[in-house]
Amino acid sequence: MKKINFSAGPAILPASVLTQAAAAVENLDGSGLSILEISHRSDAFDAVLVEAEQLVRELLNVGDEYGVLFLSGGASTQFFFTAMNLLNPEETAGYLDTGSWSAKAIKEAKNFGKVNIIASSKESNYDHIPRGYTVPDGLKYVHLTSNNTIFGTQFKEWPETDAPLVADMSSDIFSRRIPLEKFGIIYAGAQKNLGPAGATLVIVRKDLLGKVNRTLPSMLDYRVHIDGGSTYNTPPVYPIYVMMLTLRWIKAQGGLEGMEKHNERKAKLLYEEIDRNPKFRGTVADxxxxxxxxxxxxxxxxxxxxxxQAAAEAAGCDGITGHRSVGGFRASIYNSMPYEGVETLVRVMREFE
Ligand code: PMP
Structure with a gap:
């Protein structure tokens, strides 16, 4: 039986993407070569990179003032990469502390400049997104984790500030529309909404770069990767290829508007059941x-x-165990999770009741 993959990441991918990705391992578009063995400087891969970048730009409405990069190192590398490229030692960046990943970003940023924690939900084990805080003036940027994968919280409103937002969107990129103009940098590890682990998407506003006094190693300088078109060194060819296929799929589903509707509908179904069913309680209140x-x-x-847990597994629902720091259950219902997958989980919850 094909399982329904509710894992937090690496996570479910569209069935059609898996079929195409599997075929390309043997023979990429009839080229007679595997995607795994072609040069990252070949015409075939150049076409993949060009299309992937073009799809990112089209779906999120990204203009030429931003660079679009496909890097390695995961989102965790971006925790320090962002601060290293934007923040001088005497300057202050604002951080919203909404979970373990935010806390890790904060820890890394402190190595490069001053950090002002604007708001935090740490005291209640990160069970909500802070509200009612004021962002002070004079910050170099404001960093947030748009979706807190472990704690099941997500920003629905963006902080009010003139400073550029720097966002870790690893677990909700391309899941909804966003006001791109508020963002200086968006980064996301691929392994939730984009593809397999190994590639990291970074969208960076070029005018923010080149303003730090420290010497940046070439591999840790966004400008080097922008100039090199993400091929300064060998990029993660296969993850980028699968990302391109997933981006095509997102476009075919109606782009971000289509994804937003699809995701709202799935989340509504599941939260309504959690709130209705006396056997369960949501760990995030509203x-x-x-x-x-x-x-x-x-x-x-x-x-x-x-x-x-046993009932869910018997129905083919895989990966619903909550993170150890929260316990209970976590159903990850990323873009590629079909509505029917959530229906199955809800059916199991009703039968359990
Ligand atoms: N940020 C968020 C929101 C995450 O969910 C994760 C986990 N994938 C990370 C950062 C860390 O990502 P990576 O493993 O790609 O470094």
Whole structure:
């Protein structure tokens, strides 16, 4: 039986993307070569890179003032890369502390400049997105994690500030429309909404670069990668190829508007069941903070946990165990999760009741 993959990441990909990705391992578009063995400087791969970048630009409405990069190192590398490229030692960046990934970004940024924690939900184990905070003036940038994969929270409103936003969108990129003009840098590890692990998408406003006094190693300088068209060194060829296929799929589903509707519908179905079913309780209280990508919940009676896990697994629902720091369950319902997958989980919850 094909399982329904609710894993937080690496995560589900569209079935049609997997079929095409598998075929390209043997023979890329009839070229007689595998995608795994072609040169990153070949015409065939150049076409992949060009199309992937063009799709990113088209879907998110990204203008020429931004560079679009496909790098390696994961989102975790971007925690320091962003600060290293933007922040001088005497300057201050604002950070919103909304989960473990934000905390890691904060830790790395402190190595390069001053950090002002504008708001934090740490005291309640990151169970909500802070509200009612004021962003001070004079910040170099404001960093946030748009979707907190572990805790199941997501920003629905963006901080009010004139400073450029720097956002870790690893777990909700391309899931909804965003006001791109507010963002100085967007970065995302591929392994949730984009493709397999190994590639990191970075969208960076070029005018923010070249303003730090430190010497940047070439591989850690966004300008070098922009000038090199993401081929300064050998990029993760296969993950970028699968990312390109996924971006084509997103476009065919109606782009970000289509994704937004699809994701809202799935999240509504699941949250309504969690709120209705006396056997379960959501760990995030309200829609202001609730993530449409990672839905976290527990059994009202903890003693039910193992039995529900077994019932879900018997129905083919894989990867719903919550992160160890939250416990309970986490259903990750990224872009590629079909509505029917969520229907199956909801059916199991009803039968369990
Ligand atoms: N940020 C978020 C929001 C994440 O969910 C993750 C986990 N994939 C990371 C950062 C770390 O990403 P990576 O493993 O690509 O470094």
């Amino acid at each position: 829609d202001f903070s609730r993530s449409q990508m990672n839905v976290t919940f527990v059994c009202t009676d903890e003693a039910d946990t193992a039995a529900f």
